[in-house]
Amino acid sequence: MEAAMLPMPTTCWLCQMPLTFAHHGICSVCLRHLPPLPTCCPRCGLPSASARKECGACLLKPPYWHQMIMVSDWRPPLSDWVKRLKFYQATALSAMLARLLLLSWLDARRKHKLRRPDLLLCVPLHPSRAWRRGYNQMDDVTRHLARWLKCRYALAGISRHRKTRIQHQLLATARRRNLRGAFRVEIAVKGLHIALTDDVVTTGSTVGEISRILLAAGAASVQVWSLCRTL
Numbered sequence: 001m002e003a004a005m006l007p008m009p010t011t012c013w014l015c016q017m018p019l020t021f022a023h024h025g026i027c028s029v030c031l032r033h034l035p036p037l038p039t040c041c042p043r044c045g046l047p048s049a050s051a052r053k054e055c056g057a058c059l060l061k062p063p064y065w066h067q068m069i070m071v072s073d074w075r076p077p078l079s080d081w082v083k084r085l086k087f088y089q090a091t092a093l094s095a096m097l098a099r100l101l102l103l104s105w106l107d108a109r110r111k112h113k114l115r116r117p118d119l120l121l122c123v124p125l126h127p128s129r130a131w132r133r134g135y136n137q138m139d140d141v142t143r144h145l146a147r148w149l150k151c152r153y154a155l156a157g158i159s160r161h162r163k164t165r166i167q168h169q170l171l172a173t174a175r176r177r178n179l180r181g182a183f184r185v186e187i188a189v190k191g192l193h194i195a196l197t198d199d200v201v202t203t204g205s206t207v208g209e210i211s212r213i214l215l216a217a218g219a220a221s222v223q224v225w226s227l228c229r230t231l
Contacts, residue, residue: 025096064211098144117195190218
């Protein structure tokens with residue numbers, strides 16, 4: 001089984017050397033050598049001429065969210081770790097992935113003077129898909145973030161009450177149509193600054209639809225925090 005091949009969480013997930021702090025998951029040397037992101041628009045997270053100003057596409061038609069935070073493009077090692085977490089229940093990766101996401105947010109906060117969120121939410125699974133998989137892969141990651149940031153986390157704050165077709169099989173326009181009306185806000189969010197977590201953002205249709213309904217419900221702002229962004 002895949003789980004039997006995973007390294008012990010007390011060693012670096014990349015070089016296998018012992019860690020001083022086991023929960024870090026990755027040593028300082030490997031952390032410095034993770035593939036860097038290109039210059040990306042702070043709003044949509046796509047390659048841009050400036051990392052401080054919104055790109056032309058966002059100025060013309062901004063997404064519903066206000067800031068995109070990501071650790072990596074969809075490439076190893078992050079893509080491998082996300083697949084292990086998502087499909088092989090490698091939950092020992094959760095703390096390390098949460099730390100990488102936190103470091104990315106702290107870096108963006110210094111550059112853009114971002115607000116600390118009042119509330120963390122993660123993209124929900126439809127109940128039947130959650131039952132088959134056994135868990136939401138971003139739940140543990142988001143719990144770590146909420147604890148470190150000392151802010152509220154509501155796993156059931158957003159529900160997916162309509163089952164949709166698998167997004168990666170659809171074109172961008174079909175993705176947006178596929179998601180319309182699929183989500184529902186289950187808690188009061190009026191006036192709150194929210195961070196929405198996801199494992200991978202591709203076209204942004206899913207996080208865009210959730211951001212839209214959060215703003216419609218009165219949220220003050222929405223940041224999207226993703227482990228990977230397809231560039």
